Amino acid sequence: MPTLDAEVLVIGGGSTGTGVARDAAMRGFRTVLVERYGISDGTTRRYHGLLHSGGRYVVSDPEAARECIQENRILRRILPHGLDDTGGFFVLAPGDDPAFVARFLAAARECGLPVEEVPPAQALKEEPALNPRIEHCFWVADGVGYGYVATSATARSAADHGATILPHLAVVELIIENSGVRGAVCRNERGETVTITADVTVNASGPLAGKIAALAGIDLPLVPGKGTMVSVDHIPLRTVLNRCRYPTDGDIIVPKRGEAIVGTTDIQIDDPDQYGVTGAEIEQMLQAGEALLPGYSVSPTLRAWAGVRPLFPATGGVSEGHPRSVTRTHALLDHAHRDGVGNLITITGGKWTTHRLMAEQTVDLVCRKMGVSRPCRTHLEVVTDEMFESR
Numbered sequence: 001m002p003t004l005d006a007e008v009l010v011i012g013g014g015s016t017g018t019g020v021a022r023d024a025a026m027r028g029f030r031t032v033l034v035e036r037y038g039i040s041d042g043t044t045r046r047y048h049g050l051l052h053s054g055g056r057y058v059v060s061d062p063e064a065a066r067e068c069i070q071e072n073r074i075l076r077r078i079l080p081h082g083l084d085d086t087g088g089f090f091v092l093a094p095g096d097d098p099a100f101v102a103r104f105l106a107a108a109r110e111c112g113l114p115v116e117e118v119p120p121a122q123a124l125k126e127e128p129a130l131n132p133r134i135e136h137c138f139w140v141a142d143g144v145g146y147g148y149v150a151t152s153a154t155a156r157s158a159a160d161h162g163a164t165i166l167p168h169l170a171v172v173e174l175i176i177e178n179s180g181v182r183g184a185v186c187r188n189e190r191g192e193t194v195t196i197t198a199d200v201t202v203n204a205s206g207p208l209a210g211k212i213a214a215l216a217g218i219d220l221p222l223v224p225g226k227g228t229m230v231s232v233d234h235i236p237l238r239t240v241l242n243r244c245r246y247p248t249d250g251d252i253i254v255p256k257r258g259e260a261i262v263g264t265t266d267i268q269i270d271d272p273d274q275y276g277v278t279g280a281e282i283e284q285m286l287q288a289g290e291a292l293l294p295g296y297s298v299s300p301t302l303r304a305w306a307g308v309r310p311l312f313p314a315t316g317g318v319s320e321g322h323p324r325s326v327t328r329t330h331a332l333l334d335h336a337h338r339d340g341v342g343n344l345i346t347i348t349g350g351k352w353t354t355h356r357l358m359a360e361q362t363v364d365l366v367c368r369k370m371g372v373s374r375p376c377r378t379h380l381e382v383v384t385d386e387m388f389e390s391r
């Protein structure tokens with residue numbers, strides 16, 4: 001049985017795990033990342049694709065909004081090849097509560113979110129497919145993120161900084177010694193086993209984080225929230241569209257390389273590995289698209305898919321019994337303090353937009369656990385990607 005020895009073992013090759021691996025490697029830690037499938041094969045490949053300006057959360061979740069505002073600026077600098085700078089509109093569509101506009105603007109000011117009012121006639125000139133019955137329109141710095149491109153580039157950059165990236169290798173067991181995790185036993189698709197010993201193990205397995213924690217006997221009450229998205233063709237759209245209302249289902253349309261993608265639902269499910277998309281969800285999303293882009297529901301449907309949010313309720317339960325009520329900020333858990341299990345950290349929740357910040361805070365905690373002080377540089381260094389540059 002082959003054995004590897006790491007200072008930091010990262011479980012999960014999504015945006016969070018690759019971000020942690022890159023940051024840890026840049027700070028000089030001998031780092032190994034394992035991913036059960038291919039890089040970015042989890043939620044990160046199935047998300048909606050919005051580089052959040054923060055606008056969506058200014059009223060409902062100001063902490064998440066502030067994180068998005070900060071990270072939006074940083075990702076534009078360090079990951080320009082993983083983004084489209086589309087800008088975004090928040091519009092008051094027919095039926096939306098006009099009183100929300102004042103709340104949105106006050107909360108945006110409070111959070112420091114740049115907002116510009118756009119006269120509806122001007123918005124329609126820029127986006128002729130937009131519903132002509134909108135009453136207000138505000139520009140924000142939304143963009144479009146390409147999760148797979150960005151995450152693959154981050155993984156390659158981590159490897160360039162010395163990390164060992166091992167896709168198609170699943171953690172099947174955590175090695176427990178003296179009340180602490182000392183790495184993991186992993187298995188590939190041929191049934192071969194690899195043992196990886198590590199000083200610190202980071203659980204960045206997204207909606208599967210509860211299953212990894214359970215291997216160390218830890219109960220992690222994650223709320224897997226399924227989001228369904230639908231994309232249609234033949235609607236000219238260049239700007240992200242958001243309903244100017246309290247966040248609910250189907251109020252964002254993201255333009256992505258010719259597709260207009262509406263999303264999402266938010267449905268609590270039992271098993272993050274067992275879910276599908278129903279006809280009712282597709283119909284719900286198509287109708288939601290109509291409010292912003294009339295004719296959306298009769299445009300050629302390209303695809304419908306779902307992803308699962310790894311939401312962690314800070315209070316330990318879901319208030320109001322719905323995943324939408326769980327904060328969109330992340331949770332960084334030191335299981336030595338929380339559960340008496342040493343050398344294990346879980347980083348979960350959050351957004352694709354905030355993955356770099358999540359990684360920074362995780363590796364700061366790794367440094368504290370290892371008793372070293374090594375500053376983060378990921379906000380300063382562009383994720384260079386030779387594959388992208390050679391195209």
Ligand SMILES: Cc1cc2nc3c(=O)[nH]c(=O)nc-3n(C[C@H](O)[C@H](O)[C@H](O)COP(=O)(O)OP(=O)(O)OC[C@H]3O[C@@H](n4cnc5c(N)ncnc54)[C@H](O)[C@@H]3O)c2cc1C
Nearest residue numbers: 012014015016036042043044047048050171206227352353
């Ligand atoms: C429907 C939906 C829409 C979203 N839209 C947006 C958006 O527009 N903008 C935004 O910023 N954010 C969005 N998000 C949030 C964002 O997608 C997630 O926060 C982010 O992608 C989570 O990344 P992750 O790396 O934590 O998880 P994942 O991408 O799921 O990565 C975890 C990885 O761990 C691996 N893994 C699991 N178990 C094991 C094991 N035993 N061994 C090895 N590997 C394992 C999995 O295969 C997976 O690849 C959305 C989320 C959803 C669900």
